[in-house]
Amino acid sequence: xxxxxxxxxxxxxxxxxxxxxxxxxxxxxxxxxxxxxxxxxxxxxxxxxxxxxxxxxxxxxxxxxxxxxxxxxxxxxxxxxxxxxxxxxxxxxxxxxxxxxxxxxxxxxxxxxxxxxxxxxxxxxxxxxxxxxxxxxxxxxxxxxxxxxxxxxxxxxxxxxxxxxxxxxxxxxxxxxxxxxxxxxxxxxxxxxxxxxxxxxxxxxxxxxxxxxxxxxxxxxxxxxxxxxxxxxxxxxxxxxxxxxxxxxxxxxxxxxxxxxxxxxxxxxxxxxxxxxxxxxxxxxxxxxxxxxxxxxxxxxxxxxxxxxxxxxxxxxxxxx
Amino acid sequence: xxxxxxxxxxxxxxxxxxxxxxxxxxxxxxxxxxxxxxxxxxxxxxxxxxxxxxxxxxxxxxxxxxxxxxxxxxxxxxxxxxxxxxxxxxxxxxxxxxxxxxxxxxxxxxxxxxxxxxxxxxxxxxxxxxxxxxxxxxxxxxxxxxxxxxxxxxxxxxxxxxxxxxxxxxxxxxxxxxxxxxxxxxxxxxxxxxxxxxxxxxxxxxxxxxxxxxxxxxxxxxxxxxxxxxxxxxxxxxxxxxxxxxxxxxxxxxxxxxxxxxxxxxxxxxxxxxxxxxxxxxxxxxxxxxxxxxxxxxxxxxxxxxxxxxxxxxxxxxxxx
DNA sequence: TTGAAAGCGGTACCAT
DNA sequence: ATGGTACCGCTTTCAA
Numbered sequence: 001x002x003x004x005x006x007x008x009x010x011x012x013x014x015x016x017x018x019x020x021x022x023x024x025x026x027x028x029x030x031x032x033x034x035x036x037x038x039x040x041x042x043x044x045x046x047x048x049x050x051x052x053x054x055x056x057x058x059x060x061x062x063x064x065x066x067x068x069x070x071x072x073x074x075x076x077x078x079x080x081x082x083x084x085x086x087x088x089x090x091x092x093x094x095x096x097x098x099x100x101x102x103x104x105x106x107x108x109x110x111x112x113x114x115x116x117x118x119x120x121x122x123x124x125x126x127x128x129x130x131x132x133x134x135x136x137x138x139x140x141x142x143x144x145x146x147x148x149x150x151x152x153x154x155x156x157x158x159x160x161x162x163x164x165x166x167x168x169x170x171x172x173x174x175x176x177x178x179x180x181x182x183x184x185x186x187x188x189x190x191x192x193x194x195x196x197x198x199x200x201x202x203x204x205x206x207x208x209x210x211x212x213x214x215x216x217x218x219x220x221x222x223x224x225x226x227x228x229x230x231x232x233x234x235x236x237x238x239x240x241x242x243x244x245x246x247x248x249x250x251x252x253x254x255x256x257x258x259x260x261x262x263x264x265x266x267x268x269x270x271x272x273x274x275x276x277x278x279x280x281x282x283x284x285x286x287x288x289x290x291x292x293x294x295x296x297x298x299x300x301x302x303x304x305x306x307x308x309x310x311x312x313x314x315x316x317x318x319x320x321x
Numbered sequence: 322x323x324x325x326x327x328x329x330x331x332x333x334x335x336x337x338x339x340x341x342x343x344x345x346x347x348x349x350x351x352x353x354x355x356x357x358x359x360x361x362x363x364x365x366x367x368x369x370x371x372x373x374x375x376x377x378x379x380x381x382x383x384x385x386x387x388x389x390x391x392x393x394x395x396x397x398x399x400x401x402x403x404x405x406x407x408x409x410x411x412x413x414x415x416x417x418x419x420x421x422x423x424x425x426x427x428x429x430x431x432x433x434x435x436x437x438x439x440x441x442x443x444x445x446x447x448x449x450x451x452x453x454x455x456x457x458x459x460x461x462x463x464x465x466x467x468x469x470x471x472x473x474x475x476x477x478x479x480x481x482x483x484x485x486x487x488x489x490x491x492x493x494x495x496x497x498x499x500x501x502x503x504x505x506x507x508x509x510x511x512x513x514x515x516x517x518x519x520x521x522x523x524x525x526x527x528x529x530x531x532x533x534x535x536x537x538x539x540x541x542x543x544x545x546x547x548x549x550x551x552x553x554x555x556x557x558x559x560x561x562x563x564x565x566x567x568x569x570x571x572x573x574x575x576x577x578x579x580x581x582x583x584x585x586x587x588x589x590x591x592x593x594x595x596x597x598x599x600x601x602x603x604x605x606x607x608x609x610x611x612x613x614x615x616x617x618x619x620x621x622x623x624x625x626x627x628x629x630x631x632x633x634x635x636x637x638x639x640x641x642x
Numbered sequence: 643t644t645g646a647a648a649g650c651g652g653t654a655c656c657a658t
Numbered sequence: 659a660t661g662g663t664a665c666c667g668c669t670t671t672c673a674a
Contacts, residue, residue, distance in 0.1 A: 001378075003667055014645045019669055026670085027643050049434040050380070051667030054371045054650050057322075061435070064415075069403070072588070075396045082390070082417045086424070091431055094385075094415045096403045103407070110412055113370040114382070212588060241592040248594045267393070267533060268589045271562040273569045324651055335661040340653060347654085348659045372651030376666045 002045050011039035022047065053115045062294060063111040065095045065104060065121040071212050072266050073236070073283055074122065077138060080287025081120060088295050090117075097123045099209075118294045120287075124180075134297035138290045140182055147297065149290040149308045153183040156279045156312035157190020160233050160261050163277065165198045167259055167320040169231035172202035173222060177235050178209055184235075187263070191233055207235060215242035223250060230258060237262035237269045237278055244276075244319070255321045265315050275317030282310045323366050332360035343368065374436045383615060384432040386416045386425060386442040392533050393559070393587050394604055395443065398459060401608025402441060409616050411438075418444045439615045441608075455618035459611045461503055468618065470611040470629045474504040477600045477633035478511020481554050481582050484598065486519045488580055488641040490552035493523035494543060498556050499530055505556075508584070512554055528556060536563035544571060551579060558583035558590045558599055565597075565640070576642045586636050596638030603631045 008015040013032050020026045021036040028036075039045070053059040062085055066074045078094070085092045093116065095107040104123055111119060112132055119135040137148035164172060174191055177184030188204075195202050203226060207218055219242035222232065234240035240262030244254055252258045254274055262269060265280035289308060296303050329336040334353050341347045342357040349357075360366070374380040383406055387395045399415070406413045414437065416428040425444055432440060433453055440456035458469035485493060495512050498505030509525075516523050524547060528539055540563035543553065555561035561583030565575055573579045575595055583590060586601030610629060617624050 001667090004669095005667075015668080016645055016647095016670080017643085020644090023669080029643055032643080046430065046434060048375075048436075048667055050371055050374045050436045051650090052669075054369075054375050054652090054667080055669050057650075059371070059435075061414075069396045069400050070588070072393055072396070075390045075393070078415070079390050079417060082415060086417075086427075091435070092415050093382075094399065094403060094413050096400060096407075106407075109367065113367060114380075114412070115369075115371050215592060238588070238592065241589060245592055245594045245596075267391075267559070268562060268593070271536060271559065271566055272589070272593055273566045275566075322651090325653095326651080336652080337654080337661055337663090338659085341660090344653085350659050353659080369651050372666090373653075374666095375651080375668090376653050378666075 001048070002043050004045070004047065007036065007039045007043055007045050010043060011035040057115060058117045058298075059115045060090045061114065061116045062090050062092045062291065063095060063107065063116045063119045064092050065097050065107060065119065065123040067097060067099050067123050068211070069094075069096050072238070072268075073264055073281070076283035077122060077287035080284040080289075081291045082287075084288045084291035084295070088292075090291075090295065092120075092291075095123075099124065118298045120290055120294055134294060136290050136294045136297070139286055147293060147303065147306045149286050149293060149310065150183065151281045151286060151312050152309040153186035153312070154190040156263065156281070157187040157192075158194050159190075159279050159312060159314045160187075160263065161191040161194030161198075163314055163316075163320060164231055164233060164259070164261055165194065165200055167231075167255075169200060169259065171229040172200060172231045172233060173205055173226055173229045174202055174233040175205045175207055175218075175222070175235040175239060177207060179206075203229070207239075212238050215239050216246075219243045219246040222246070232258065232260045234260060234262050237264045237266045237276060240276055240278070240319075241268070241272065244272075255319050259321050260319045262319075269315075269317070274319050277317045277320040278315050280313045280315050282312070285310055322369070323364050325366070325368065328357065328360045328364055328366050331364060332356040378436060379438045379619075380436045381411045382435065382437045383411050383413045383612065384416060384428065384437045384440045385413050386418050386428060386440065386444040388418060388420055388444050389532070390415075390417050393589075394557070394585055394602070397604035398443060398608035401605040401610075402612045403608075405609045405612035405616070409613075411612075411616065413441075413612075416444075420445065439619045441611050441615055455615060457611050457615045457618070460607055468614060468624065468627045470607050470614060470631065471504065472602045472607060472633050473630040474507035474633070475511040477584065477602070478508040478513075479515050480511075480600050480633060480635045481508075481584065482512040482515030482519075484635055484637075484641060485552055485554055485580070485582055486515065486521055488552075488576075490521060490580065492550040493521060493552045493554060494526055494547055494550045495523055495554040496526045496528055496539075496543070496556040496560060498528060500527075524550070528560070533559050536560050537567075540564045540567040543567070553579065553581045555581060555583050558585045558587045558597060561597055561599070561640075562589070562593065565593075576640050580642050581640045583640075590636075591638070595640050598638045598641040599636050601634045601636045603633070606631055 004015050008018045021028045021033050097104040118133050122138040139150045176188045247258050262276045262278035265278045269276040325336050329339045342349045342354050418425040439454050443459040460471045497509045568579050583597045583599035586599045590597040
């Protein structure tokens with residue numbers, strides 16, 4: 001590894017001068033600057049960020065807390081984060097916390113040990129981890145004093161509800177996500193507001209998790225619990241897919257006997273047959289804009305709104321009549 | 322932030338003693354140890370890893386290079402990596418390099434600036450990034466002197482080929498992945514060896530990418546290019562899904578008219594209808610074992626074999642007769 | 643405009 | 659068994 005000291009020697013100046021030249025801070029003579037540049041070039045020098053970080057008590061690293069990477073929603077979000085981070089010269093550290101508060105805590109501690117400069121959290125969203133560094137919440141906005149980028153889930157719920165009544169739904173099962181997840185609550189209230197207004201009959205099926213492993217069991221439970229319904233508003237696309245499969249297995253056809261709408265607009269929703277009508281969440285954008293906001297916070301730029309809401313969009317395909 | 326110096330003062334010993342006590346290195350008297358422990362407890366101290374890293378020229382961070390997180394295979398792999406890393410006290414830094422050599426280089430430089438202790442790469446697999454730190458290749462094994470964990474894709478290909486002939490295939494389209502990806506080559510040769518041996522008729526459709534965006538177009542192309550076939554061996558599950566959709570759209574039924582087999586065993590393969598017969602790649606395990614191997618390398622433990630091959634497994638569902 | 647030197651928070655060598 | 663101290667690579671006063 002080649003150090004600033006070697007560059008200084010090669011250039012025939014002091015390390016202080018090299019540092020100033022490299023960071024454009026303070027005065028550096030034309031001559032010196034040129035000599036430094038040559039030395040850097042010749043030696044192939046690049047600064048050690050660890051040393052820099054030790055002094056500055058910060059770094060160009062972002063921590064990303066995710067509840068479950070194997071849920072296909074999050075990789076997209078992560079990609080948005082990563083793209084933005086990279087574009088701005090930051091690296092992202094991945095923390096898969098699986099709705100486990102201990103893991104989350106462990107990661108936050110880890111982050112602070114490494115002088116991470118900010119945290120993006122799509123996990124449980126406990127406010128203020130000691131508030132050491134700026135943080136922005138992804139997708140799960142929270143009350144109170146904090147920054148967040150999320151989807152307008154109330155609107156998303158309304159979109160789903162409206163789509164379903166427009167398609168002539170008469171007996172609806174709405175799958176409600178975990179109550180503790182604010183997005184799931186908003187979505188449910190959006191759905192119900194439309195359903196109530198339109199006076200169509202519905203029942204709610206509570207599900208306690210978004211966990212992907214549970215999808216099949218949940219779908220079965222749905223059919224075992226209810227018998228007269230013609231429409232289901234699913235939790236997300238994975239659950240919708242599971243419900244579709246269970247429906248077909250039980251001899252219903254889609255959308256003729258049972259129609260269904262999902263949430264998320266995952267890759268496979270487009271590719272499956274029949275195509276799944278769903279509400280698209282701008283996962284990539286949530287990630288990208290969240291990262292941008294965090295970086296602005298870190299770099300003390302002004303952030304216009306603390307709580308950005310992105311609009312979901314209804315994607316019409318073939319699972320609704 | 323509370324430092325080792327403060328702990329030393331509180332405990333009434335020197336920083337050297339605190340350091341030794343904390344790291345169990347060298348002699349520490351019973352008394353001193355106790356005083357240090359109390360001080361740590363009272364002050365809520367935990368060591369700054371950046372300072373430690375500066376001195377040791379290494380860190381407890383792993384770099385993970387991925388070609389495309391939005392391809393659902395990789396999140397699973399990443400999860401395996403993350404689980405293993407976490408269990409061993411390491412953090413993982415995410416690098417989405419998208420088959421872009423510049424990005425890859427940029428990341429590797431980034432990694433070295435942050436004293437990362439090892440690299441896991443599922444990306445292009447260019448050997449030895451200056452060979453500064455240990456690295457293990459994931460899923461794309463390479464010739465020569467290096468460590469890797471991957472799936473036995475030749476076997477995977479054989480499995481797929483055999484399954485298809487056992488199901489009575491007569492005219493097969495085999496989709497061949499990008500030639501430059503060693504796994505894709507192995508898979509193809511596995512498939513063809515079986516097909517040739519069994520003397521069943523086939524044609525090969527070349528695809529230049531695993532890129533998920535291309536799936537629909539590729540499926541259309543398949544049907545436009547060939548007309549008499551009863552079986553397709555797809556590149557991966559995403560492509561299989563796209564082919565299934567296109568088939569159904571064109572009035573074929575599955576598996577009666579056209580049967581199909583995928584590769585990967587992604588979540589949705591189980592959830593779709595008809596269930597997709599596929600060859601399961603142990604993505605999570607590749608990630609986990611790769612991380613374990615890397616950590617062993619870093620910690621100078623002996624690594625039994627440099628090139629671990631994990632076995633894929635045929636998952637029978639309903640898309641084959 | 644430049645350089646010497648004092649840290650940043652640890653680790654480890656060398657005396658004691 | 660313990661403490662003083664040099665050093666890891668870099669940034670930033672401060673004096674010249």
